Structure formats: C-alpha cells, structure tokens
Amino acid sequence: MSFSSFDEQMMRQALLLAEKGLYSTSPNPKVGCVIVKDGEIVGQGWHEKKGEPHAEVFALRQAGEKAQGATAFVTLEPCSHFGATPPCANALIQAGIKKVVAASLDPNPQVAGQGVTMLQNAGIEVAVGLLEQETRALNRGFFSLFEREKPFVTLKIAQSLDGKTALKNGVSQWITSETARYNVHQERAKSCAILTGVGTILADNPQLNVRHIQTPRQPIRIVADSHLQTPTNAKICTDGGRTILACLPDFATHKTYPDSVEILPISGDEHIDLSCLMKKLAKRQIGQLWVEAGSVLNGALLNADLVDDIIIYQAPLILGGDAKNAFRLPEITALNQAYRFVFQDIQTVGDDIKITLRRQA
Numbered sequence: 001m002s003f004s005s006f007d008e009q010m011m012r013q014a015l016l017l018a019e020k021g022l023y024s025t026s027p028n029p030k031v032g033c034v035i036v037k038d039g040e041i042v043g044q045g046w047h048e049k050k051g052e053p054h055a056e057v058f059a060l061r062q063a064g065e066k067a068q069g070a071t072a073f074v075t076l077e078p079c080s081h082f083g084a085t086p087p088c089a090n091a092l093i094q095a096g097i098k099k100v101v102a103a104s105l106d107p108n109p110q111v112a113g114q115g116v117t118m119l120q121n122a123g124i125e126v127a128v129g130l131l132e133q134e135t136r137a138l139n140r141g142f143f144s145l146f147e148r149e150k151p152f153v154t155l156k157i158a159q160s161l162d163g164k165t166a167l168k169n170g171v172s173q174w175i176t177s178e179t180a181r182y183n184v185h186q187e188r189a190k191s192c193a194i195l196t197g198v199g200t201i202l203a204d205n206p207q208l209n210v211r212h213i214q215t216p217r218q219p220i221r222i223v224a225d226s227h228l229q230t231p232t233n234a235k236i237c238t239d240g241g242r243t244i245l246a247c248l249p250d251f252a253t254h255k256t257y258p259d260s261v262e263i264l265p266i267s268g269d270e271h272i273d274l275s276c277l278m279k280k281l282a283k284r285q286i287g288q289l290w291v292e293a294g295s296v297l298n299g300a301l302l303n304a305d306l307v308d309d310i311i312i313y314q315a316p317l318i319l320g321g322d323a324k325n326a327f328r329l330p331e332i333t334a335l336n337q338a339y340r341f342v343f344q345d346i347q348t349v350g351d352d353i354k355i356t357l358r359r360q361a
Helices: 005-021 055-067 088-095 114-121 132-138 140-148 178-190 198-204 274-283 295-303
Strands: 032-037 040-046 071-074 099-102 125-128 152-159 164-166 193-197 220-224 243-247 261-265 288-291 309-314 341-349 352-359
Touching (some): 005 040, 005 132, 032 055, 055 088, 088 114, 140 152, 140 288, 178 288, 178 309, 178 341, 178 352, 193 198, 193 295, 198 220, 198 295, 220 274, 309 341
Parallel strands (some): 071 099, 152 309, 193 220, 193 288, 220 243
Antiparallel strands (some): 341 352
C-alpha cells in the first residue's frame, strides 16, 4: 500500500504525540492520533495514562464536528473491545471519520485486526503499515508481551574504558558522570520494572527508583533472590514502593516483609529459572524490563538468551586488571560461541559515551 509524503508527515506528528506518554502509559502502549480534514489538522491527542481515554478520544474531542468526513492518523490500530475505556473504533465510527491510517495492527489478541474489521464494516477506508517499525520501536515492550510472551530486556552497564564496573573492593560510585546518571533515571522511568540481583542489594542497598525527573509512576523493583537473603529493612522494602522478591519455592516463607513487598516463588535448582521469571513477569504486564545488576545476574541473563539490548555508559578512565567485570560467563573457546550484538546508537552523555546494542538474531 502506498502512502504520500503528507501521510508520512501526519503519522510522524502522531508518533511525536505518542512519545508524550513515554513515562506514563505503562503497561499500555504509547499512542498518538492526528485528525486531518482538507489538508489541515483539526484534532490531536495521545494516550496519557493507563485507565484514561485513548489518543483517538482526545483527538476527536478537539476536532468536534470537523471530524465528520476527516482522516484519522493513529499509531496503533484503534481498539475494538471494552476495557477501562470504551472501544475507540466505535468512537471513530460515531464521529463520522471517513478514513483511518494506522501505523500498525495491535498485537493484543483482544484487538488484533478486529478494530480494522469493525471500521471497514462501517464503511470506513482503512490503511495499515505507515511507519510501522517506528511505532513498534516506541512500544517494544508492549509488542514483546504479546508476540514473545516475555518482557523486552535492556541491560545497563556503567563501565570504564577497560570494561570494568567496579574496583576490586566493590567500590563503583561514581564511575560515570552526573549527566550519565541522570540519563539512567530517564531510562528507568520508561520501564515497567527494574531487575537486580540480591548481591547488589546486599552490597549497595540501592533504592532503584526514579529520581531527579518528574514521573507519574515508579517502576516495580524486582530482585532475583533465590535463597531470600534480602534484608527486611532494605531500602526497597521500606520505602512503600512496590517490590517483588523472586526466590526458590522452598525459601518463600522464610521471612516476613512489609505489605508492599511480594514474594514470588520461581522454580529452579540452585538458582531461580530466569526464563520462568520472565514468563511470570509478562503475565503481570511487565513489558519493558530494565536491568541494573552485577556480573553474576548479567552473565546468567546473557547465557539464557534473555537480553535484547545492552546500554553501556562508558567513562574515560581505566580501572586495571583486578577490577570487576560486567559479566561472569563460562569460558568461550571459539569465536563462533561469542555473544554477538549490533550497534544501534552511539552518543556522548556528559563526559561519557552511551552505546546502545541489540542482540544479533
């Protein structure tokens, strides 16, 4: 299906609107909508927060009577089911929209083409596929939930030029610059949850929350803690935020934690099964998972083929051979066994370099 340069311009505007929900829509997708009549934008909107109206509703409200006979550009197929809000497909039909251009079909099986069918049955022309890759990238966690039944996992590393994450004695504050640390909080805020290992909790007692930037919600904190060693007075257990401690079933009743802490039994031998953990997180609608952990959990996730992206904040300093590495992995004896990634983006962040890598299929 062919689209005009004007169509692309309008969809890019819809994507810009969708990005306004970057920190607020989780676990819902980030969606934008632009309504155009006679070559002029008459209504715009985006999904602002879970449980609130979708992008189409806000755009239709702004357009008013001008929506009659107009074209709606929306970054995701309009929903066709009753959830927290009524179906957007119905709203577009009732408003008299003539044509709908959607960037992508909705992967949610409750929609998955049914919104398009509903519109077409009402006599509305529908075109799908304009800037689909861009909307999938913006909603990679949402698509991962329904297409892979696991979160999209991004592993964060702060390291020196020689690939070290801490001194031999464990000191790591601060390898990277204040600007880089601020950027980490932005990345945290985009995520549904933050995963770490119990070793990090015992060593650093981190908060693992979003600070320094405004966000309407905090990500869930998740600790891979096979033997339930997390202290009951750890910061992530006592600040009132939601925390999940994933442990082996035999250890699930060994301690009593505050009400904000959930114990999640996960099968496994000596350690929890990380693939099983990912499936359980997906069932809880955790689509975008940010990992800040030590070498043991980093290596286990990589070895289990559960890492999608790695974001490295590399500082211009050298820590030496005895400092700590980012990954603890089995020995590789041939280059064809190497874990391979593709560069997605490289940029400077303060005094550091931010490198984004995608696991090579």
